[in-house]
Amino acid sequence: MACESEKWVLMVTAQTPTNIAVIKYWGKRDEDLILPINDSISVTLDPEHLCTTTTVAVSPSFDQDRMWLNGKEFSLSGGRYQRCLKEIRSRASGFEDEKKGVKITEKDWENLHVHISSYNNFPTAAGLASSAAGFACLVFSLAKLMNVKEDHGRLSAIARQGSGSACRSLYGGFAKWIMGKNDDGSDSMAVQLADEKHWDDLVIVIAVVSSRQKETSSTSGMRESVETSKLIHHRAKEVVPKRIVEMEEAIKNRDFESFAHLSCADSNQFHAVCMDTCPPIFYMNDTSHRIISCVEKWNRSEASPQVAYTFDAGPNAVLIARNRKAAALLLQRLLFHFPPRSDADLKSYVIGDKSILQDVGVQDMKDVDALPAPPEIKDNIAAQKYKGDVSYFICTRPGRGPVLLSDESQALLNPKTGLPK
Amino acid sequence: MACESEKWVLMVTAQTPTNIAVIKYWGKRDEDLILPINDSISVTLDPEHLCTTTTVAVSPSFDQDRMWLNGKEFSLSGGRYQRCLKEIRSRASGFEDEKKGVKITEKDWENLHVHISSYNNFPTAAGLASSAAGFACLVFSLAKLMNVKEDHGRLSAIARQGSGSACRSLYGGFAKWIMGKNDDGSDSMAVQLADEKHWDDLVIVIAVVSSRQKETSSTSGMRESVETSKLIHHRAKEVVPKRIVEMEEAIKNRDFESFAHLSCADSNQFHAVCMDTCPPIFYMNDTSHRIISCVEKWNRSEASPQVAYTFDAGPNAVLIARNRKAAALLLQRLLFHFPPRSDADLKSYVIGDKSILQDVGVQDMKDVDALPAPPEIKDNIAAQKYKGDVSYFICTRPGRGPVLLSDESQALLNPKTGLPK
Structure with a gap:
């Protein structure tokens, strides 16, 4: 020394x-x-x-x-x-x-x-x-x-x-x-x-979904997929390369419609490959499915998509809104369908960038209860509420890389x- | 005239x-x-x-x-x-x-x-x-x-x-x-x-699963899959032809292990293709997933598979047991995880060939409550009960074709x- x-x-x-x-x-x-x-x-x-x-x-x-x-x-x-x-x-x-x-x-x-x-x-x-x-x-x-x-x-x-x-x-x-x-x-x-400055309109809302299931680790899950799925190699060789080119283009041009379409399709295909694994792997649950339905229904009712969704190896939804206005409308829908448990505090139910809650016009639980059903919803089944199925929401945005403190x-x-x- | x-x-x-x-x-x-x-x-x-x-x-x-x-x-x-x-x-x-x-x-x-x-x-x-x-x-x-x-x-x-x-x-x-x-x-x-006489050991248990979701009809679902899934054509051209040959062979030889493996894998792949559709189609729900987990866990704990599962365009599970003994053990597991609501009558909860209930040794609701956790289950999450998530079970078997009455x-x-x- x-x-x-x-x-x-x-x-x-x-x-x-x-x-x-x-x-x-x-x-x-x-x-x-x-x-x-x-x-x-x-x-x-x-x-x-x-x-x-x-x-x-x-x-x-x-x-x-x-x-x-x-x-x-x-x-x-x-x-x-x-x-x-x-x-x-x-x-x-x-x-x-x-x-x-x-x-x-x-x-x-x-x-x-x-x-x-x-x-x-x-x-x-x-x-x-x-x-x-x-x-x-x-x-x-x-x-x-x-x-x-x-x-x-x-x-x-x-x-x-x-x-x-x-x-x-x-x-x-x-x-x-x-x-x-x-x-x-x-x-x-x-x-x-x-x-992170290139496309700073985007706003991200993460729904942390309650789960009673024990999840397969992504390490063992992907190993089992490679060994047993009959679809994963087709995905890797034929589907993803084209999507990579298209996604780079979408990001370069801040083309939200393509970005949303590709993100959602690729998330779903990843979960499809998990399901095609033997034994099958289910990372999404009914709550995840309901969040997708809510977003898909809304996107289809608009001239172009307002929100992209993507799910990793678990039930949590990562929702990317095209801008702050879309994020507020999204949060409104999410709080309508997935209100917190009655004993919860709104401050710990929506965390991160809380300023989006103000855009929604929601200040307390009473405001959550008073939220109207989204206009694109036409029947009672679609307007159901699932209290407690989401643990909390995190509002955030694209951000910077590593820094020294x-x-x-x-x-x-x-x-x-x-x-x- | x-x-x-x-x-x-x-x-x-x-x-x-x-x-x-x-x-x-x-x-x-x-x-x-x-x-x-x-x-x-x-x-x-x-x-x-x-x-x-x-x-x-x-x-x-x-x-x-x-x-x-x-x-x-x-x-x-x-x-x-x-x-x-x-x-x-x-x-x-x-x-x-x-x-x-x-x-x-x-x-x-x-x-x-x-x-x-x-x-x-x-x-x-x-x-x-x-x-x-x-x-x-x-x-x-x-x-x-x-x-x-x-x-x-x-x-x-x-x-x-x-x-x-x-x-x-x-x-x-x-x-x-x-x-x-x-x-x-x-x-x-x-x-x-x-x-139907060729392989008359098989016993079939259908779990009719309660659902709050509105389902996509299979006609429109398959049209959307053909139009939007990037995996369906690979499945149809490359995967299914081999499975057809193997399944014919399995049926001919009453080879339950191959039969079960192919049935489960093909059901899962069909649902994978549904998920790869845009917008994604979810026919299975959390209850369906739990039934699969239960069967997979049990099959893996035995020297060879006891039960095959397959799901059509909805959440119901069709479970094919290799013989009556396996069917009784299956029903025991299903009743353990999915007991009827307390106000239900066992006679209307297990319908069809009720004689299998006798093999299980279950005569009334008290017997259902007393069922032990399956031996392959090692933790509390896996031993959870989901009362009311199955509407009823139908016990049946492979049967004959059309007849004139x-x-x-x-x-x-x-x-x-x-x-x-």
């Missing part, structure tokens, strides 16, 4: 967004390297409402690599963590901070241990792609700490080895994960299609001990 | 089974002629529990074609009825009954009107393929009445023009609908693969007036 004092703790804190795929990733061609069978495209969600914050620290006083997730210690022994750590360490460069008395040579990194503390600003168990934000943040913050001089593309290829969709969380706005061709995965990485007060580790604050 | 007395009424009564596809029909290549995009295979259900009875009558005193369904008059103006009537009339032969003073020449049939009365021994609205049994019975009974000298294959091609799957109801046991190649549909007809007391029309009794 080339540093004189053994007391220093070097720390970096970063914040990384989660993302939602609008052209879905489902199926790997290499399980270890996490190489997909098709390209995918995602929207990055605003980290103000959904993100992971991670502090990584290094110190000669640490005697092993350790990690804490939402304050609880968590084993780093999993292959995916090990692979990310190894890939970043192998790219580390020398670092010197004379003031702090820190000097680390390229070779030192191999023997220095790290402490990692990570925190999600949304419920981890809600099925909101926490592993995407988590691995992206781990790789991004470690790369900064270890003075890795690679661009976001190369970093995305490392994050990919932690969790496939994490590679898309290295960018704000819209990102594409290019599946690549190489056996070693070196060309399987994400690129940015457009930043330089304010030390935001760090999750104590700058002296390197342990969670 | 070549007959002397104008008072006679000539009548035929027939009974025709319904059928359930195990390799599904979904998608037409010709909407008018009802020509499918792939072959399909079905099991005929025992008419004792699920059938249509139809009486057709002809008399010079009738002044128009009329029809009654379950006692209510019903318009025959629909194209599908007209087509079946026309096809049968064009094949009618002369008939003479000297005793009754009836003489009808081939040409007379064009000017004679018919009365038709049809009755289903199961709820029409329950989504149990009533149109298949109905059109098969209409065509079969009219053909007998009009002395049509064509075999069941030719008759099946006529029934097909009423309702596609009706062509398979012309046979007992197992039937295959051959899609055919001709533009005029002349080679699109059903054949029998094996009669010669006992006039079973006729649905008055032999003197030709009007419903």
